[in-house]
Amino acid sequence: xxxxxxxxxxxxxxxxxxxxxxxxxxxxxxxxxxxxxxxxxxxxxxxxxxxxxxxxxxxxxxxxxxxxxxxxxxxxxxxxxxxxxxxxxxxxxxxxxxxxxxxxxxxxxxxxxxxxxxxxxxxxxxxxxxxxxxxxxxxxxxxxxxxxxxxxxxxxxxxxxxxxxxxxxxxxxxxxxxxxxxxxxxxxxxxxxxxxxxxxxxxxxxxxxxxxxxxxxxxxxxxxxxxxxxxxxxxxxxxxxxxxxxxxxxxxxxxxxxxxxxxxxxxxxxxxxxxxxxxxxxxxxxxxxxxxxxxxxxxxxxxxxxxxxxxxxxxxxxxxxxxxxxxxxxxxxxxxxxxxxxxxxxxxxxxxxxxxxxxxxxxxxxxxxxxxxxxxxxxxxxxxxxxxxxxxxxxxxxxxx
Amino acid sequence: xxxxxxxxxxxxxxxxxxxxxxxxxxxxxxxxxxxxxxxxxxxxxxxxxxxxxxxxxxxxxxxxxxxxxxxxxxxxxxxxxxxxxxxxxxxxxxxxxxxxxxxxxxxxxxxxxxxxxxxxxxxxxxxxxxxxxxx
Amino acid sequence: xxxxxxxxxxxxxxxxxxxxxxxxxxxxxxxxxxxxxxxxxxxxxxxxxxxxxxxxxxxxxxxxxxxxxxxxxxxxxxxxxxxxxxxxxxxxxxxxxxxxxxxxxxxxxxxxxxxxxxxxxxxxxxxxxxxxxxxxxxxxxxxxxxxxxxxxxxxxxxxxxxxxx
Ligand code: SF4
Ligand code: SF4
Numbered sequence: 020x021x022x023x024x025x026x027x028x029x030x031x032x033x034x035x036x037x038x039x040x041x042x043x044x045x046x047x048x049x050x051x052x053x054x055x056x057x058x059x060x061x062x063x064x065x066x067x068x069x070x071x072x073x074x075x076x077x078x079x080x081x082x083x084x085x086x087x088x089x090x091x092x093x094x095x096x097x098x099x100x101x102x103x104x105x106x107x108x109x110x111x112x113x114x115x116x117x118x119x120x121x122x123x124x125x126x127x128x129x130x131x132x133x134x135x136x137x138x139x140x141x142x143x144x145x146x147x148x149x150x151x152x153x154x155x156x157x158x159x160x161x162x163x164x165x166x167x168x169x170x171x172x173x174x175x176x177x178x179x180x181x182x183x184x185x186x187x188x189x190x191x192x193x194x195x196x197x198x199x200x201x202x203x204x205x206x207x208x209x210x211x212x213x214x215x216x217x218x219x220x221x222x223x224x225x226x227x228x229x230x231x232x233x234x235x236x237x238x239x240x241x242x243x244x245x246x247x248x249x250x251x252x253x254x255x256x257x258x259x260x261x262x263x264x265x266x267x268x269x270x271x272x273x274x275x276x277x278x279x280x281x282x283x284x285x286x287x288x289x290x291x292x293x294x295x296x297x298x299x300x301x302x303x304x305x306x307x308x309x310x311x312x313x314x315x316x317x318x319x320x321x322x323x324x325x326x327x328x329x330x331x332x333x334x335x336x337x338x339x340x341x342x343x344x345x346x347x348x349x350x351x352x353x354x355x356x357x358x359x360x361x362x363x364x365x366x367x368x369x370x371x372x373x374x375x376x377x378x379x380x381x382x383x384x385x386x387x388x389x390x391x392x393x394x395x396x397x398x399x400x401x402x403x404x405x406x407x408x409x410x411x412x413x414x415x416x417x418x419x420x
Numbered sequence: 421x422x423x424x425x426x427x428x429x430x431x432x433x434x435x436x437x438x439x440x441x442x443x444x445x446x447x448x449x450x451x452x453x454x455x456x457x458x459x460x461x462x463x464x465x466x467x468x469x470x471x472x473x474x475x476x477x478x479x480x481x482x483x484x485x486x487x488x489x490x491x492x493x494x495x496x497x498x499x500x501x502x503x504x505x506x507x508x509x510x511x512x513x514x515x516x517x518x519x520x521x522x523x524x525x526x527x528x529x530x531x532x533x534x535x536x537x538x539x540x541x542x543x544x545x546x547x548x549x550x551x552x553x554x555x
Numbered sequence: 556x557x558x559x560x561x562x563x564x565x566x567x568x569x570x571x572x573x574x575x576x577x578x579x580x581x582x583x584x585x586x587x588x589x590x591x592x593x594x595x596x597x598x599x600x601x602x603x604x605x606x607x608x609x610x611x612x613x614x615x616x617x618x619x620x621x622x623x624x625x626x627x628x629x630x631x632x633x634x635x636x637x638x639x640x641x642x643x644x645x646x647x648x649x650x651x652x653x654x655x656x657x658x659x660x661x662x663x664x665x666x667x668x669x670x671x672x673x674x675x676x677x678x679x680x681x682x683x684x685x686x687x688x689x690x691x692x693x694x695x696x697x698x699x700x701x702x703x704x705x706x707x708x709x710x711x712x713x714x715x716x717x718x719x720x
């Protein structure tokens with residue numbers, strides 16, 4: 020399909036290694052990928068992470084339980100609230116207390132607003148990678164609506180710090196209630212428009228249909244989580260499987276698709292937005308009255324627990340162990356991107372190099388792998404041909420036409 | 421290439437003008453709950469030090485000169501602060517507040533980030549003491 | 556209904572893993588912890604994959620401390636609300652465990668993490684490259700061990716930045 024591209028002479032029986040990354044000044048979380056290619060086809064893929072490794076798991080061990088919450092909240096800038104929530108729920112479980120119902124409902128409410136912000140951000144970035152910058156610009160403009168709502172409720176656009184051990188810090192006032200409803204109405208209308216674009220734009224369909232397909236069996240086996248799994252028809256959603264916070268009282272409908280390709284991952288996420296809008300309204304309609312916080316002792320009894328919650332990208336897994344003191348003994352964090360990335364790298368084999376940017380973006384990898392320098396290296400003669408991510412992106416777009 | 425229904429968006433946006441503000445000529449009003457530079461009120465402080473203990477960023481130091489006479493000095497490092505609000509929650513005497521309007525904190529002088537709250541004379545004592553130990 | 560399936564799920568796993576179990580506990584209603592010998596790990600994991608009991612969520616590595624002298628590996632399998640954890644304890648001094656890559660290919664990341672963070676030798680894992688730690692991180696320094704000393708971890712670059720060469 021793309022053999023007419025002059026930069027890529029496909030020599031016989033020679034493997035090219037194509038390293039991508041790691042540096043990029045504008046986006047978070049760099050990662051370094053290495054694809055071995057045979058002509059156009061990817062034959063092997065590995066990744067090297069850790070360019071933003073901050074030793075948070077170790078760092079938590081030397082902080083108090085209270086301080087730990089703010090550290091884990093900074094694991095991710097986009098889904099910070101879910102980290103703090105998981106941590107708080109786990110510690111509360113260990114301490115044998117439960118946050119009041121109103122606090123749990125507000126936790127879920129903020130989590131759902133965060134899901135909107137995360138999915139819209141992803142929609143924009145994915146559109147950008149597909150060469151559809153118009154969708155990128157407008158979806159990001161609309162995303163400001165939800166950012167402003169979050170700022171109004173919690174006091175910050177990111178790292179909201181809405182949680183506190185034993186509850187939440189912020190209440191929902193009647194004015195905020197109205198503001199959220201208005202914002203959600205606007206976003207719902209916009210999302211309907213975006214769904215239409217995603218499903219009907221020819222160029223977009225060409226870039227996403229039948230690309231990076233993952234069958235249901237593969238998804239089940241490899242432990243894929245979140246929208247990536249649901250796009251392959253696996254109804255895996257912790258909010259339903261093991262309801263936490265307020266999801267017991269506000270049941271979620273799992274959105275799935277069966278195609279398992281990139282396009283399905285788009286559709287699942289956009290459809291999930293509608294479910295999220297519905298949930299937000301339901302929570303606002305039936306927000307329980309009562310306190311916002313219960314007391315949690317500074318010393319947490321010895322023990323260990325596992326807490327899993329559904330982050331925008333999938334299942335977030337926390338293992339927390341206490342030795343009975345004022346500091347945690349071990350906190351293990353498994354973010355959803357890790358299993359998704361592992362399986363996507365397995366999937367990459369056999370695909371065209373041009374599809375890589377889209378396949379990687381398809382799992383919403385915290386955007387760790389965009390827009391950087393790419394070196395196309397001939398392993399035999401050591402000739403270097405430096406590409407930018409932009410070139411690869413354009414290369415991908417040309418190949419698609 | 422079909423652009424879907426996005427033409428309408430583009431035309432609308434053309435008429436509408438930019439969505440951004442011309443800072444610093446136009447300022448957005450920050451929401452009431454926005455957290456900016458911390459303030460401390462001596463009146464009720466007992467010097468318990470809980471705020472200092474719970475601060476995840478080590479931004480707070482409560483220096484006790486005389487507990488009985490309630491002579492405390494509150495040293496606050498704006499550049500360490502993450503504006504998380506934990507200290508406000510930890511203090512059960514309501515001495516601390518994170519107002520919403522003091523957010524333009526950029527400066528070219530590092531010293532500006534070190535803020536002392538308290539009785540003027542006491543602050544001077546702390547500053548002098550620090551100068552001594554620092555030398 | 557959901558609790559029923561949860562119970563059934565846990566029972567199936569408990570019955571299946573019984574032949575290798577040294578100790579079985581239920582620390583929380585939705586959890587099942589099974590302590591097994593390191594030598595039985597491969598058989599147990601292969602079995603879990605074969606009966607298609609959930610998916611491997613992650614592997615947690617814990618250092619039980621210098622006095623205890625052991626490391627503990629927790630293989631968490633999740634299926635719906637149920638979490639089954641295979642607990643394997645290995646000596647700190649001779650930390651060795653076979654790889655389960657053969658049965659679960661997506662495990663590579665977790666194994667690479669264990670190698671660099673806790674200094675565990677994993678046999679037959681395809682990729683032993685660093686995953687998270689920097690390239691110039693000193694050999695033999697494992698951050699998640701309890702006797703980890705931050706001074707040992709000074710990479711040449713760090714040292715230069717801190718001005719203490
Ligand atoms: S807001 Fe947070 S970081 Fe800032 S002083 Fe208070 S506790 Fe410390
Ligand atoms: S927590 Fe409140 S009373 Fe205690 S030292 Fe801090 S400001 Fe003073």
